[in-house]
Amino acid sequence: MRRIVPLVLSAALSLTAASVALAAPAPANEATRYKRAPAPVRELLDAPRTPSKLISPRGDVMLLVRTRPYPSIAEKAAPLLKLAGVRFNPENNAPHGYRSYEMTIQALPKGDPRPVTLPKDARVGNIRWNDDGTRAAFINVTDTSAELWVLDVKTAKVKKIRGAQINPVMGFALTWLNDHKTLLVKTVAAGRGKPPVAPAAPIGPTVRESDGVRNPSSTYEVRDVLTSAHDADLFDYYASSQLALVDAVSGKVRRIGKPGVHWRVDPSPGGEHLLVRTLQRPYSYKRDRDRFPAKVEIWDLRGELVERVVEQPLAESVPIHGARTGPRGHRWRATAPSTLIWAEALDGGDTYAELPEHDRVMMRPLGGTPVQLARLAHRYGGVQWIEGGGRALLSEVDRANHRVVTRLVDVDAPAVAPRVVWDRNWDDRYGHPGSPIYRPMTNGVWAIREHGGAIFLSGRGDTDDGPRPFIDRLDLATLTSERLFRSEPGGVEGYAGVLDPAKGTFLTSRESPTEPPNLYLRTLGAELAQVKRDEATRRSTAQPITNFKDPAPQLRRVQKRLVTYKRADGVPLSFMLYLPPGYEEGTKLPTVIWAYPLDYTDAGAAGQNRNSPDSFTLPWGASPVMLALAGYAVLSNAAMPVIGPTESAYDTFVEQLTANAEAAIDKAVELGVTDRDRVGIFGHSHGALMTANLLVWTDLFRAGVARSGAFNHTLRPFGFQNERRTFFEAQRTYIGLSPTLHADQLDEPLLIIHGEIDANPGTRPFQSVKLYETLSGVGGVARLVMLPHENHGYNARESVEHVLAETIEWFDKHVKNAPPRESRPPRSPEITKEPERCVTAPVSRPSTPHPSYRAACDRKCQRRRRRAERKRKRQERKAMNK
Numbered sequence: 001m002r003r004i005v006p007l008v009l010s011a012a013l014s015l016t017a018a019s020v021a022l023a024a025p026a027p028a029n030e031a032t033r034y035k036r037a038p039a040p041v042r043e044l045l046d047a048p049r050t051p052s053k054l055i056s057p058r059g060d061v062m063l064l065v066r067t068r069p070y071p072s073i074a075e076k077a078a079p080l081l082k083l084a085g086v087r088f089n090p091e092n093n094a095p096h097g098y099r100s101y102e103m104t105i106q107a108l109p110k111g112d113p114r115p116v117t118l119p120k121d122a123r124v125g126n127i128r129w130n131d132d133g134t135r136a137a138f139i140n141v142t143d144t145s146a147e148l149w150v151l152d153v154k155t156a157k158v159k160k161i162r163g164a165q166i167n168p169v170m171g172f173a174l175t176w177l178n179d180h181k182t183l184l185v186k187t188v189a190a191g192r193g194k195p196p197v198a199p200a201a202p203i204g205p206t207v208r209e210s211d212g213v214r215n216p217s218s219t220y221e222v223r224d225v226l227t228s229a230h231d232a233d234l235f236d237y238y239a240s241s242q243l244a245l246v247d248a249v250s251g252k253v254r255r256i257g258k259p260g261v262h263w264r265v266d267p268s269p270g271g272e273h274l275l276v277r278t279l280q281r282p283y284s285y286k287r288d289r290d291r292f293p294a295k296v297e298i299w300d301l302r303g304e305l306v307e308r309v310v311e312q313p314l315a316e317s318v319p320i321h322g323a324r325t326g327p328r329g330h331r332w333r334a335t336a337p338s339t340l341i342w343a344e345a346l347d348g349g350d351t352y353a354e355l356p357e358h359d360r361v362m363m364r365p366l367g368g369t370p371v372q373l374a375r376l377a378h379r380y381g382g383v384q385w386i387e388g389g390g391r392a393l394l395s396e397v398d399r400a401n402h403r404v405v406t407r408l409v410d411v412d413a414p415a416v417a418p419r420v421v422w423d424r425n426w427d428d429r430y431g432h433p434g435s436p437i438y439r440p441m442t443n444g445v446w447a448i449r450e451h452g453g454a455i456f457l458s459g460r461g462d463t464d465d466g467p468r469p470f471i472d473r474l475d476l477a478t479l480t481s482e483r484l485f486r487s488e489p490g491g492v493e494g495y496a497g498v499l500d501p502a503k504g505t506f507l508t509s510r511e512s513p514t515e516p517p518n519l520y521l522r523t524l525g526a527e528l529a530q531v532k533r534d535e536a537t538r539r540s541t542a543q544p545i546t547n548f549k550d551p552a553p554q555l556r557r558v559q560k561r562l563v564t565y566k567r568a569d570g571v572p573l574s575f576m577l578y579l580p581p582g583y584e585e586g587t588k589l590p591t592v593i594w595a596y597p598l599d600y601t602d603a604g605a606a607g608q609n610r611n612s613p614d615s616f617t618l619p620w621g622a623s624p625v626m627l628a629l630a631g632y633a634v635l636s637n638a639a640m641p642v643i644g645p646t647e648s649a650y651d652t653f654v655e656q657l658t659a660n661a662e663a664a665i666d667k668a669v670e671l672g673v674t675d676r677d678r679v680g681i682f683g684h685s686h687g688a689l690m691t692a693n694l695l696v697w698t699d700l701f702r703a704g705v706a707r708s709g710a711f712n713h714t715l716r717p718f719g720f721q722n723e724r725r726t727f728f729e730a731q732r733t734y735i736g737l738s739p740t741l742h743a744d745q746l747d748e749p750l751l752i753i754h755g756e757i758d759a760n761p762g763t764r765p766f767q768s769v770k771l772y773e774t775l776s777g778v779g780g781v782a783r784l785v786m787l788p789h790e791n792h793g794y795n796a797r798e799s800v801e802h803v804l805a806e807t808i809e810w811f812d813k814h815v816k817n818a819p820p821r822e823s824r825p826p827r828s829p830e831i832t833k834e835p836e837r838c839v840t841a842p843v844s845r846p847s848t849p850h851p852s853y854r855a856a857c858d859r860k861c862q863r864r865r866r867r868a869e870r871k872r873k874r875q876e877r878k879a880m881n882k
Helices: 039-045 229-239 553-557 624-630 649-670 686-697 731-736 739-745 765-777 797-816 851-881
Strands: 007-011 052-055 061-067 081-083 086-088 099-107 114-116 123-129 135-141 146-152 157-161 174-176 182-187 241-247 253-267 273-279 294-300 305-312 327-332 339-345 359-365 371-376 379-385 391-398 403-410 419-425 438-440 446-448 454-459 470-475 481-486 492-500 505-512 515-523 541-544 559-566 572-579 589-595 598-600 633-638 641-643 674-684 703-707 750-755 782-787
Touching: 007 765, 039 553, 039 624, 039 797, 052 492, 061 123, 081 229, 123 174, 135 174, 146 182, 174 253, 182 253, 229 253, 253 294, 273 327, 305 327, 359 379, 371 391, 371 403, 379 446, 454 492, 559 649, 572 589, 572 624, 572 649, 589 624, 589 649, 589 686, 589 797, 598 649, 624 633, 624 797, 633 649, 641 649, 649 674, 649 686, 649 731, 674 686, 674 797, 686 703, 686 739, 686 750, 703 797, 739 765, 750 765, 750 797, 765 782, 782 797
Parallel strands: 589 633, 589 674, 598 641, 674 703, 703 750, 750 782
Antiparallel strands: 007 782, 052 061, 061 099, 081 086, 099 114, 099 123, 123 135, 135 146, 146 157, 174 182, 182 241, 241 253, 253 273, 273 294, 294 305, 327 339, 339 359, 359 371, 379 391, 391 403, 403 419, 438 446, 454 470, 470 481, 492 505, 505 515, 515 541, 559 572, 572 633
């Protein structure tokens, strides 16, 4: 029987020998039952969600889809195969995650919702509109197969397409052709037989061999790799599909081409050809499917080969953050019937090589000669086509400096020089110009909408006070923009689709701290080409389309506000403060900080506000906001910037985290909401690494919770997060930021939570197990909770509640109800003496650590000396008594 209850291990503070064995599991009742969270938290978990809105391409109708927010643990416990970076249920040949749905259809802008009757116990996904909005296709997953269904908008009725078992394992499972009635789908090949059977006994060992050539490749390219010949056979069996054309009206299914491990399949804009990328052997046992050999071909609609575009070899040696050599990333040009565009590396795939050019971009019509469109100083970042000709936005990405350069090009007029539209730091949220607005062209292909010599941009519009979404008009002749719409203060209203420049209308989604997101039709009262700057928002009108009510009114009693402050070096920071219902001003509360470190190359961008005080709060999953219902002041999304060049920012990771955390606590104490002696810290993934390091190197917190983290960087020697150096190039940093290697210095209680099937290569579950075992061995106070059938994030209803219950209980015991701290020397930023190596500061520290960090290390040393002295005296007394 598969285990579907969490495994819980606990370790208490012990002064026994360092060779203490792994602590015994927690009592049986804990190891066999999911915990219940406090009643207010359970009520919020079970609050209904507002429906998702799926607007048709033409904007005349929408689907309102409501689903259960959390699957049950029984659903998560279904069989699962993990092969080459894909995960799926072998019993129905489909990924996990399809949910029960309720669906209604509603005409826009005015219309009454009409219910759509779905099949009994439907688990729906991959909903796709055709381009004229008359039909929508979707996949319904049963216990044994993935079915194709089609919704007729006019009748609001659905029908099953028989004879087409869908294979969604590799994605791109269904696509509408431009006749609006034909679907291109991936099907399970007819007569494929039974799955391969593992040999009764091994026929030999698994052997891997290195050829002596250096080929460091990113840690993050080893997701669920194949481990045996049998794995490779299983991958072939379940990932292979046969393409088929389905008439959505008659239900006729016509299979085309040969079966294969087809990955990406794209119809040409002209509707006569298919671009098919198919994986081939030999498969890698070191990398996932991204690096497998592949062939890229052009087929006709009968499945006949028209042209072999390229054979891509096995790519096991791609440099960190690099690209494969040879032609890559083939796509159709959206504004031509059958023209390909792709990129080729000029740097051997090494993004950080010191070369004047790194990529070139090529284009070729079917049967024609390739032409070079551009040579780029940095890595190719994609092309966005503008309707009505050869103009496009071509981007390149400078990863080392966090920059994106976008140029306006005309591929049909090579004599016209490209012009820079934007050259910006990708971390600069305040200066983000917005994203182009698309629409389907007459051939059904999507392109950037152009009207009156301009394109339109929608953006989040971040400011010091929170987001103010906007719509801009960008003149393609002058490359100047003017604002057409901007969200008013007090709420957040952003572009939701269906821009009509001639009528001056578009859809928005508007919310406020007390109102859930609802759909509106905005009318500016003039053609968008004629609207003048600063007049648009004032003149616009808003017609409500939906009227969803607050599904969790009890949460409005939680006080919420944006708090801004500065760290010691002047970098602006912020957090969202949540206070419990009924909070009385001036009451000092136990406090928890939830954060996730982000790295920046520019201090100005690092100080920008990322929070949204005017948005509607309805937390999902094990959200930190839930702890406000348990009596805590919650400093959510507290800024944790790590600023510096990409090649060395992590050398000061701990020092900068310390400065960030100290500034947040100081501000919360200044506001009168926080008891400095009762503060906890928690985070997920990279936030878990942050949590453990702050407990190792500072005394700012009483306890911590680390979820799905990685704690020993020597076990991922070819990069972590955005660290681009290898372990062998930056040993001091890798070791210094590895809490497992400094577990003897982690003397605050730590709750460690991890999903048992975490697919993130950087945060393997054994990372949490080893941290727990090490803490247990050195006498730390720790608790390990392993969640069955959970990935990097947790979404089973039982798992989510259990995580919240564990977190609240842990902080209640070690923060809210913690005894007073033992006396300690005053905090002194004037300390200049280097901490002694009784317990080391991280070996990665620079020659001039941050003062508060030096002081924290010195305090930890003194506390451990006092503890060691007390232990020595106890041993002496025992010896005298004997």
